[in-house]
Amino acid sequence: MKEYKIKINGNDYNVAIDEVEENTAKVEVNGTPFNVEFEKPIAKPKKVSVINRPVAAVAAAAPAAAPAAAKPAAAATAGGSKVNSPLPGVVLNLCVKEGDAVKKGQTILVLEAMKMENNIDAPCDGTVKQILVQKGDSVLEGATLAVIG
Numbered sequence: 001m002k003e004y005k006i007k008i009n010g011n012d013y014n015v016a017i018d019e020v021e022e023n024t025a026k027v028e029v030n031g032t033p034f035n036v037e038f039e040k041p042i043a044k045p046k047k048v049s050v051i052n053r054p055v056a057a058v059a060a061a062a063p064a065a066a067p068a069a070a071k072p073a074a075a076a077t078a079g080g081s082k083v084n085s086p087l088p089g090v091v092l093n094l095c096v097k098e099g100d101a102v103k104k105g106q107t108i109l110v111l112e113a114m115k116m117e118n119n120i121d122a123p124c125d126g127t128v129k130q131i132l133v134q135k136g137d138s139v140l141e142g143a144t145l146a147v148i149g
């Protein structure tokens with residue numbers, strides 16, 4: 001079980017995520033249980049290089065009663081490597097676009113989590129086939145962010 005303390009529009013919430021199976025999650029918000037359904041199944045998390053740096057300003061939280069995933073994982077095309085989120089957070093910046101050539105270790109996007117900027121790097125050389133998130137999207141741990149082929 002993962003527990004988070006979040007603030008939305010000045011209101012504090014204690015969120016506990018009990019389990020995530022395919023496209024459903026059992027969460028508890030301030031002691032009230034919820035079953036959350038995602039549009040598509042969530043991918044299993046993979047290891048991604050993360051560099052932590054202090055953030056000067058915190059991104060504004062989107063109004064919601066419970067945490068939401070951005071776009072859940074889409075199926076990777078043949079031969080593609082999925083780039084998954086190593087932790088929940090908000091997409092601050094996209095450093096590449098679809099069709100760009102990337103090298104292993106090159107930053108693809110910046111994810112803000114716990115008031116820290118985390119560079120999400122390419123796990124391999126290739127071309128960006130898909131970017132599945134947009135600037136400002138909230139993502140859960142394990143959500144597919146991009147596909148490199």
